[in-house]
Amino acid sequence: MPLLRVVILAVLVVFAWPASARVTRVEVKSRTPVLGGKRFGDAGAYERIVGRVYFSLPLLNVHNRAIVDLANAVNVKNGAVEFSSDFAALRPVDTHKGNGSMILEVPNRGHSRILTLVDGGDWKVEKDAGDAWLLRSGYTIVALGWQWDTVGPDALRLYAPIAKLAGQTITGLLRGDLMPSKPMDEIPLGHLILGELGGSEYPVALPNDPRNTLTVRDSRNAERTTIPRGQWQFAHQVNGRMEPSDRFIHLDGGFKPGKIYEYVYVVRDPVVAGGGFAAIRDFASYAKHTPDATIPAERVYGEGISQNGRFLRDFLYEGFNADEEGRIALDGVLAHVAGAGRGSFNYRFAQPSRDAEPTSSVFFPTDIFPFTDLSEKDPVSGAIGGLLDKAAAQRVVPKIFFSNTSFEYWGRAAALIHVTADGKQDAPISPNVRIYHFTGLQHFSGPFPPQKGEGDLLGQAPQSPLPSRYFWRAMIRNMDAWVRNGTAPPVSRYPHLKDGTLVPLKLYAEPAIPGLGRPHEADEAFHLDFGPGWQERRVLTIQPPKVGAAFPVLVPQVDADGNERDGVRLPEITVPLATYLGWNLRDPSIGAPDQRVAFEASCIPFPRNAEERRTRNDSRTSIAERYPNRYEYLTRYSEALDSLIKENWILEEDRIPMMHRAEEEWDWATAPIPAK
DSSP states (O other): OHHHHHHHHHHHHHHHSOTTOOEEEEEEEEEEEGGGGOBOGGGOBEEEEEEEEEEEEETTOGGGTTSTTGGGBTTOBTTEEEEEEEEEEEEESSGGGSOSEEEEEOOBTTBOOHHHHHHOOOTTOSSOOTTOHHHHTTOEEEEEOOOTTOOSTTOOOEEOOBBEETTEEOEEEEEEEEOOSSOEEEEESSEEETTEEEEOOOOOSOTTOTTOEEEEESSTTSOOEEOOGGGEESEEEETTEEEEOSSEEEEEEEEOTTOEEEEEEEEEOOBOTTHHHHHHHHHHHHHHHOTTOSSOOSEEEEEEETHHHHHHHHHHHTTTTBOTTSOBSOSEEEEESOTTOOOSSSSTTOOTTOOOOSSSSTTSSSSOSOOSSSOEEOTTTOOEEOTTHHHHHTTOOOEEEEEEEHHHHHHSOGGGGSBOTTSSSBOOOOTTEEEEEETTOOSSOOOSSOOOOOGGGOBSSOOOOOOOHHHHHHHHHHHHHHHHHOOOOOOOBOOOTTTTSEEEGGGOOOOOOTTOOOOSOOOOOEEEEOOTTTTTTOOOOSSSOEEEEEOOOEEEOBOTTSOBSSSBOOHHHHSOSEEEESOOBBOGGGSOTTSBOTTOOEEEEOOSSHHHHHHHTOOSOOHHHHOSSHHHHHHHHHHHHHHHHHTTSSOGGGHHHHHHHHHHHHHHHHSOOOOO
16 A cells, blocks of 8 residues: 555656645735835835745655655645745845845744844834844845744744554654753643743643653753652643643642653654755745745845754755755855754654753754764764765755854854864864854843843853844855855854864863852763664654763863853953853752753853952952053953954944943943942
8 A cells, every 4th residue: 555655646746746846825914014114225115024835845856855754744635745834024125125135034933033133123123123234234034934833823833734654643752851940730741941832742642651751860861760650640730620631741749940850752643844944945945036936035045043053954964955956945054053953853753842951852863963064974883974965965055154152062062063073183164164153152142231040041140141143243244245246254263172272071171260160061962862763764763762972072161261262252252351151050049050051151250359359269360450441441342343343253333332332341340349
């Protein structure tokens, strides 16, 4: 029967369906003027378009074969499978007045961030477009749903079919985990991130199946203790009454903060999640090659942050940058704070929201070999591969920026993208790739003045407030110039083994700062075994996986102030008022104080003067000993900023707001300590 089905599908494809059916239609649900038709520079007025895109993927097209379970989709018709995606776009009303370049955003858990990040505005642009740099520059911006399990009424979603085998229900094992920051009687099965669901769950298929388990342990690598089945149940409290639920776990006595709880349970009806790769690929191709495209573009740059940066790394690795006719889809890729990760994007029962954090989403297929853009060899398994192998073979390698902050070296194994897999040498990188390490920043910019995080993000130190906005604006401009006319962007800048700016954790030279602990670990990438079918068929049959040897852990070395020695350094690092560490330990009140908070770095201001330094027994030189006065500090800051502008790391127009920020930082760092 399986062979007969393949033959029938092949005949249908040959006689009833074109070999490259990409976007079949675009449904526009709303089209509204941005800020009442306000003009934005030479680009003129903009409009916001919201709608849905429909795709049809022929099974026999070679560029679709990597999509797991595509041939098993329940809606196969005429040899093809239909998907659809929500989208939201900002484009010039007169497209000829735009600059011809589209930023195609892979939205984070269904929510667009790029306009807020770069321009400081509201993505819906109903009241605020920020300073409208993207719009004034003429970019078209599109956020396209790629994730089937997004949560919330405003989330942009991928609508993908489920899969069955010869009409029979597919079942499997699914896993989740978390470390609560407060006592909880019950937890959701979906991915809980920053106190909210980042992705919905597959509901429990067989509540009483003996394969359903719940364990607890103290840390990632600690031994698991199985919690007896009689002490927990799939249930949810409703109006004070406990009701059976296929989406929650209730534990007698509750879940305790500072412990990792891991659950495994039986599920059914996998979604064909890998269609998200085809959605991004085919929309980019549609925008560039369809004469009457709703949202046209000459060039398309894929942009993704965190989860979505990992998506773009996996997109390249899986070979999706060639469209169904073999043409290049994304001309440029900006993958930010992805570290060495890829993700759970194209597996049976894939959970796209799951990431890799110090105390949750542990041992998921996220930080997995290969890590470098060019081919490398795994010294343990002997496997050879690189992220760009398929794109190179298909001659569709885009221009690429891999950018990371200090946190990713501690929390996302970022060093592995530019060292050999044995951790002994700096690895070569492709001429089409730039690697940028933004020193002193954290996964997302913290508030200024610096504050401690809240809830799951409550650390022992205030977060790093260093902004990524100004780097982003320059990166977008540099990428556009690189693709448009071949103007080379700044060379890669990141720590290296050869000069000692990248070191094993045991050589990390943190300065003596009163009251500050020291991390005893950093996130590792491991050799993971999910069973005999996961490498070839992308079916995970062992949950949790067997954990093999770890790849080496390397972190940026710091100077006497505790600031990292190499990378792209803001004036706050070259003319410092504080130490910006790439990690932040958990506050004792949320448990596990010897472990790191997800996503955060630390900001610890210098002593104000020599007396305070001596009183506190702080090894760092005080502010007064460094800078005789405010004028001297701002002069040196200005000189450091001018160097960044000259080297194209910062835009000239951003000089004024950055100097204003420098004044605020001086006032904050030198303010008298309030009387108790």
